[in-house]
Amino acid sequence: MCVVRDDCVQEMRWCALRALLLALVLGTQACGPGRGAGRRRGPRKLTPLVFKQHVPNVSENTLTASGLTEGRIDRNNTRFRDLVPNYNQDIIFKDEEGTGADRLMTQRCKEKLNTLAISVMNQWPGVRLRVTEGWDEEGHHAADSLHYEGRAVDVTTSDRDRSKYGMLARLAVEAGFDWVYYESRAHIHxxxxSESSDAAKYGGCFSGENIVQTSIGKRKMSELQIGERVLAVETSTNRLVYSEVLMFLDWDPLQRRDFLKFDLASGKTITLTATHLLVTRNRNISEIVFAKTLTIGNSVIVYNTDGNQFEDTIVKVTRVIRTGVFAPLTSTGTIIVNDVLVSCYAIVNSHSLAHWVFAPVRLISSTRDNLSRIWDLLIYPFKEWSINAISETNYPSRGVHWYAKTLYQIAESFIPWHILHN
Known part of the structure; x- marks a missing residue:
């Protein structure tokens, strides 16, 4: 959507609220009476982790776990101010250095740790969570340790009962830590x-060097503006159309982020975040899935210069870091990037659901455009230049759009975990 005019902002907020409330009502109706209606489901049984097990079952610095290291933080580093102290009375901090360093961590780490503290007290009344190591400034860990960035903690229970540590690790997984490791008999890691990672920022984006086809020629993603019309696919008819860029779900030319770069058999490439939705085809059946689920041998849908589509095979997947994140939203909810068909949405593993909840954005944009056309017709005899009035640069403000962020945050609470990236 465009940079919304002041007189439209309040209307958009009300439409967003109505859409969310309707979604909740429909969700409740979808779970209506059936076999077993009225029964209360018992609590889910939690399975303790075993020694040396980690969840997820990938290395810590992969995209699907805690991601790449971003560099050590010391007290003279500008990133030091991003660390926040944790004074939760339900947590014991060992603080053997006597500097309070163990209390310092990123906001995301603090939130997950506080959640874990509550789970520990519920699991074992009278027992509290104990942190033996948080942010480290003395070099006690490996060079790429996330302790140096305030993104890792080592924890035990206050009674130091090692028989509890397997379950403590499971509770940490349930609390939302991105990587949990039963690392030692003495603690759980x-x-x-990162606070700037795709999951933490509620965004899924493209890197700026990707190319899109606008109605007036090709343009880099970093140069694309609100109001321009880009090549996309109308899903109901499967036709190529030029669809208006309504807004940017995320727009930040200065932010560094992890991306996946896909090299295709045709020589084409596309670079996007792991939780962006990408159209793939398997046995002539098209699916829209997270980019991170695709690997070598999978096929994506590509359009040639004649506008005909064909399947192109992924031959290489590379993890890269780029500066600049861009996530345009079109009227159709799709976009052709580097000739590859891609969804405009991310995080929630349902293109149709995401497209539905952004219906208020499309409605307001359509209404505004219609009113603008009527106004132009009325004043055209007097001010011919007004038709060309929308010629100035139309870039959004930096960061995730408030509407998108609100939806993603609410989704974390109400959308089933199996369709939500977390």
């Missing part, structure tokens, strides 16, 4: 994604 937990870490989180």
């Amino acid at each position: 937990c870490s989180v994604k």
